[in-house]
Amino acid sequence: MSKPWGPHDVGGLKAGPVDTTDHDTAYWEWQIDAMIRLALKKDLISDFAELRDGIERLAPGDYSNLGYYERWAKSLAYTLVSRGIVDQAALDRQVTSVRKRQEAEGVS
Amino acid sequence: MSEHHHDHDRTFQPDHPEPTTEAARIGLALRELLIEAGHYTVDEEREVISAMQGATPENGASIVARAWVDADYKVRLLNNGIDAIRELGFDLQPYEFTVMENTEDVHNVIVCTLCSCYPRALLGISPAWYKSGSYRARVVREPRSVLREFGVNLGDDVEIRVHDSTAELRYMVLPQRPAGTADWSEDELASLVTRDALIGTQRELDVARKVP
Amino acid sequence: MSEARFSVGQRVRIDDRMPPVHHRVPSYVKGKTGVIERVCGLHGEPEKFIRGDGEPRQRIYRVRIPQAQLWTDYEGTEWDKLEIEIFEHWLELAE
Numbered sequence: 001m002s003k004p005w006g007p008h009d010v011g012g013l014k015a016g017p018v019d020t021t022d023h024d025t026a027y028w029e030w031q032i033d034a035m036i037r038l039a040l041k042k043d044l045i046s047d048f049a050e051l052r053d054g055i056e057r058l059a060p061g062d063y064s065n066l067g068y069y070e071r072w073a074k075s076l077a078y079t080l081v082s083r084g085i086v087d088q089a090a091l092d093r094q095v096t097s098v099r100k101r102q103e104a105e106g107v108s
Numbered sequence: 109m110s111e112h113h114h115d116h117d118r119t120f121q122p123d124h125p126e127p128t129t130e131a132a133r134i135g136l137a138l139r140e141l142l143i144e145a146g147h148y149t150v151d152e153e154r155e156v157i158s159a160m161q162g163a164t165p166e167n168g169a170s171i172v173a174r175a176w177v178d179a180d181y182k183v184r185l186l187n188n189g190i191d192a193i194r195e196l197g198f199d200l201q202p203y204e205f206t207v208m209e210n211t212e213d214v215h216n217v218i219v220c221t222l223c224s225c226y227p228r229a230l231l232g233i234s235p236a237w238y239k240s241g242s243y244r245a246r247v248v249r250e251p252r253s254v255l256r257e258f259g260v261n262l263g264d265d266v267e268i269r270v271h272d273s274t275a276e277l278r279y280m281v282l283p284q285r286p287a288g289t290a291d292w293s294e295d296e297l298a299s300l301v302t303r304d305a306l307i308g309t310q311r312e313l314d315v316a317r318k319v320p
Numbered sequence: 321m322s323e324a325r326f327s328v329g330q331r332v333r334i335d336d337r338m339p340p341v342h343h344r345v346p347s348y349v350k351g352k353t354g355v356i357e358r359v360c361g362l363h364g365e366p367e368k369f370i371r372g373d374g375e376p377r378q379r380i381y382r383v384r385i386p387q388a389q390l391w392t393d394y395e396g397t398e399w400d401k402l403e404i405e406i407f408e409h410w411l412e413l414a415e
Contacts, residue, residue, distance in 0.1 A: 002336050002350035005343070011221030011272065012249045012348035012391070015242040018257050020309075023236040032135045034156040038148040047364070052223055053342035066131050068224070068239045073135025086141055094137035095130075102133070204360055204380075221346050248348065251387075252396045264397050270387075272404040274344045275380055276363040 006056040007063035029069040036076060044085055045076070054078045160233065168230040168280055169301035171196060173294040175207075176285045182209075185282070193230070200229055200278055208271060209282040210311065215266050216281045217255065217308030219247045220273040227278040231306055238307065248272060258309040281308045286315050296320075322362060324379055324408075330356045331414040332383060334406055345410055349402070353414045354385035357403055365407050379408040 001012055039045050054075030055063070063071065080086040142148060171193060175182040185192040189205030205227065208216035220226065221244045226234040237243050247254045251268045255261070262268060271279050283305040289297060299319040304310035326332060336351035344365075360380040387400040394400070 002347040003338070004347045005338060008222050009347050010241055010245040011346040013241075013245040015245040018237050018240060018242045018246070018254060020237050020258055025233055028132065028136060030157045030160065031139055031153065033160060034153045035135070035139050035142065035148075037156050037160075038152060039142075042147055044142075044147060049342060055223070056342055062131075064241070068236075069135065070131035073138065074131050077134050077138050080138070080142075085147075086138065090141060091134070091137055094141050095133050098133045098137045098140070102129075202363070206382075221348075222344060248402060249391055250395055251400070267399045267401065268387075268396060269401045269403055272346065272349075272402065274346065275365075275405045275407065277360065277380070277382075277405045 007058060007060040008052075008056050032069045032073050032076075036072060039076060039080070045079055045083070050079055051075050160228070163229050164232040165230075165301070165303035165306060166298065167198060167232075168227070168303075168306045169298040170294070171198070171207075171230065171280070172282055172301045172306070173298035175282055176297055177294055182282075189280075198230060200227055203227075203276050203278040205230075206271075206277050206279050207282050208269065208279060208308075210284050210308075212284075213265070213267055214269060215255075215260075215262055215308065215311055216269050216271060217247060217251055218271050218273060218279045218281065219244055221245070221248055222274055225273045225278065227280055230280060231303055235303070235307075255309065258304065260309065260311050262311070280306050283311070283313055286313050288315060292318070322379075324359050324381075326356050326359070326381055326408070326411060326413070328356050328359060332356060332381070332411045333414040334383065335410050335412065345406060346404075348390060349383075349385065349404055349406075352385055352390060354383040354389075356381050357384040358382040360405060363407075365409075380405045381408065381411060382406075383411070 004010070036051065040047070045051065051072065055071050057078070058066070058071060058074060062074065066074065077086070077091060081088050081091065143150060171185065174196060175185050181192065185207050186209060189207050190200060193200065193205060210216055224234055224239040224244070226238060228234065243254065248270050251270050252262060273279055283301060285297070286300065296318050300313040300315060300317050302310055302313070305313060331353060332355070333353045334345065334349050334351065358381065360382060362377040362379055365378045382403055382405050385402045385404070386398065387394045387396060387402055388398050390402055
């Protein structure tokens with residue numbers, strides 16, 4: 001088998017049993033999904049290929065440790081910062097503010 | 109290129125069961141910045157979420173039911189999925205919509221190994237397992253084992269076709285019509301069709317599900 | 321050009337290159353040979369970021385490969401298949 005090109009290139013790798021149970025989609029996950037659609041609609045990104053590229057560039061540890069919507073969130077952040085639409089320092093400050101708010105609300 | 113035997117031992121790391129807080133915060137923070145900068149509004153967000161939630165497997169099921177009752181429609185559906193579903197008011201452009209028919213001899217199952225491409229307009233949001241590393245890694249290599257985990261046991265007389273949706277095609281399975289349904293209405297037929305049957309992780313449909 | 325290079329039934333080999341950019345050919349089919357199952361349409365291909373040859377739309381084909389040819393330890397039957405869509409510039413006629 002050819003060498004996998006990135007952490008997303010998983011066809012044929014060995015893996016454990018499939019968890020076949022259905023999991024509800026949390027509202028924040030819908031919000032990530034909507035953000036991606038709106039980013040496309042508003043031409044903040046040009047197409048899905050850009051986001052898939054961002055996901056494939058995630059460090060392998062990130063790829064395997066992050067859930068599906070977290071990967072998309074990180075990829076979108078990377079893409080928008082690269083494009084100069086979002087400032088990295090502003091994003092870092094906002095993440096801190098989200099963390100503080102969550103701690104204040106007792107959300108883990 | 110020679111096969112690297114150590115690749116056979118490589119195991120995909122399991123998806124983290126709970127969201128890793130830092131990455132989720134990045135998503136939430138990004139959202140707040142984009143809304144604050146006026147790129148979109150909370151109302152627009154709500155509208156998009158509502159539209160996404162409005163798409164369900166009932167859409168795909170209605171297409172299946174039409175194909176079952178109308179043989180000419182089935183031919184059109186198998187030959188040009190995009191045009192055929194447009195007749196019923198559905199649109200999946202710019203993708204090509206490709207329907208794979210199950211028969212006595214053939215069972216079809218869909219995957220996107222590289223990410224998780226899925227015909228959401230027709231099936232709703234994809235299940236967590238469809239996006240999972242385990243499904244994506246294993247169903248192309250050991251489909252019979254994976255299908256057994258879903259309760260589908262296929263004999264050697266049935267050919268399995270795994271379809272890897274890598275580019276611009278979106279897929280749906282056309283399940284076999286169950287016996288004893290000859291005089292049913294389209295709605296009654298559609299009520300039998302589940303999301304998993306449209307993906308291929310279910311083969312037999314349960315006539316006891318009929319509604320009304 | 322919109323004329324299809326390959327036709328249904330032809331044996332084709334999927335290239336095994338590793339371009340340093342986003343591409344949609346999984347490693348498990350690279351270097352493998354299959355048969356054209358279907359000629360599909362023209363689509364913008366993801367490597368267009370570096371190709372820059374002015375016409376990013378390329379034709380896609382569905383390629384059918386027997387599972388027994390993909391995996392030396394395949395557990396199923398010799399008639400099980402893997403079908404996958406591949407862009408034209410990744411395919412060449414097989415000997």
